[in-house]
Amino acid sequence: MTFTQIIFLVTAAVILGSALMVVSTRNLVHAALWLIVTLFGVAVLYAILNASFLAVVQVVVYIGAIAILFIFAIMLTRREMRDRGPQLNRGWWLNIIIAGLTFGGLFWMLQGWSGFSKAAADFPSGYDAVGQLGKALVSPTGFVLPFEVASVLLLAALVGAVYVAFARK
């Protein structure tokens, strides 16, 4: 077992454990903080996968913006949610079965695929993945159209969010 594998297993355990806390803990502020742990674990996975730009974006955008937005929303809606009553639906055990079946189905489908236990080729030394990503995002033969569509979507969503949440007199 190599060093990378040990790091992967530790990260995977942290991700899954904190994800379970996100869906099961009673206090929603704690759930949001556990989500930050999960997101950080995913950033570590990106770093292991040589996707350095995505690892940074994960920390900046997901932890720095999305998780903080969640904490704001939880605090703004907290009064009522002093967790009266149960946190889970009545049929939550049925949902465990559904989630288990989803996992089993995905696993069964994937393990029949020929590339399932493929090993990665060595990362080419001196290969500038971040530069290539930047070029791919703005080159007309690459992904400039999806990139622009994503930015327009983000703008529209933020304007819409301000409009929806705006307090009318």
Place this chain on the structure above:
Amino acid sequence: MIPLSWYLILSAALFSIGLFGVLSRRNAVAILLGIELMLNAVNINLVSFWRYGDVSMMAGQVFAIIVFAVAASEVAVGLALVISVYRSRNTVIADEIDLMKW
């Protein structure tokens, strides 16, 4: 070296946990937290397929960036809706937000 299967199993497990959260939480904000977990599972898959395929093809990472943008917009709109509903109905429990149910 880590085989691809480890990443795929991890992301399948993370997706299932997120699915459980979406299906069984009563609080609307907690449902959005579950959706975030599912989106992250998808992103792990996209990036690991990029790494285990041809690294000069950037589609995997570009898709992951698009998912980031979509997740950010989804959270902004979703939380704005939750806050707006909370203002008018004084609840964030998904069962009780039944304006459109008849």
